[in-house]
């Protein structure tokens with residue numbers, strides 16, 4: 001086996017599906033399951049494994065270049081994959097001003113895992129998908145030969161990789177819910193579910209643009225819209241990384257009840273949204289709801 005084969009990292013697949021007892025659900029006759037993608041791999045946690053593995057294989061040993069903000073889970077996972085597989089990695093980080101500051105723990109972890117960081121100003125970062133801008137970034141980063149993975153890791157290969165998440169849940173839940181950033185994980189999940197199953201996405205970013213993006217991702221990955229899915233845009237708490245005391249209290253309480261370390265940027269909003277929907281009477285009694293645990297908290 002070559003060191004570049006992601007399967008050599010021994011992912012725990014299919015990830016476990018655990019039923020949890022929670023009175024808020026039980027009193028309405030609804031069953032809650034956690035799809036523990038956070039247990040797939042200690043470094044390529046959750047959706048990171050599903051999205052990165054096909055790209056690591058496609059890179060075929062070329063350096064991997066990807067993009068992220070200063071606390072990006074995706075940058076850390078890519079750096080870890082590079083260390084584990086012996087692949088050079090380059091992280092293009094949003095915010096030129098960060099270059100002159102001490103690295104935060106997340107970026108320091110990237111560097112410790114061998115990732116070379118290249119900081120770009122915000123206007124350039126916003127235009128990074130435009131081919132001439134990308135070309136300039138690659139030249140400036142000294143990485144013209146790199147295999148480029150988009151921000152959040154959501155390209156067609158990643159979306160096809162996430163279809164396995166849906167396939168693993170066929171026949172085991174009626175509604176499968178996940179938090180959405182770029183929507184790549186959800187796009188694949190929805191495509192992989194079976195007849196009669198429904199996917200519910202909880203966007204953590206504000207803006208209401210995600211339905212079109214998910215459709216575009218499904219078109220790129222599968223040629224057309226796939227699966228039965230909807231989004232509920234009410235639980236972003238003001239946008240990415242925004243929070244509220246109510247959300248923190250909820251997440252701490254969920255941790256105490258169920259012994260699950262709740263990742264705050266995505267998973268907390270998903271679980272909060274689901275409990276609200278249960279309390280609103282959205283799901284009929286007897287519904288089996290699976291919440292995908294797409295990540296774990298970063299412990300620094």
Ligand SMILES: Cc1ncc(COP(=O)(O)O)c(C=O)c1O
Pocket residue numbers: 046047073074152154179180181182183184185186263266267294295296
């Ligand atoms: C823990 C966690 N959950 C969910 C997501 C959202 O994934 P996507 O960008 O595919 O919607 C991310 C971001 O990649 C994440 O880090």
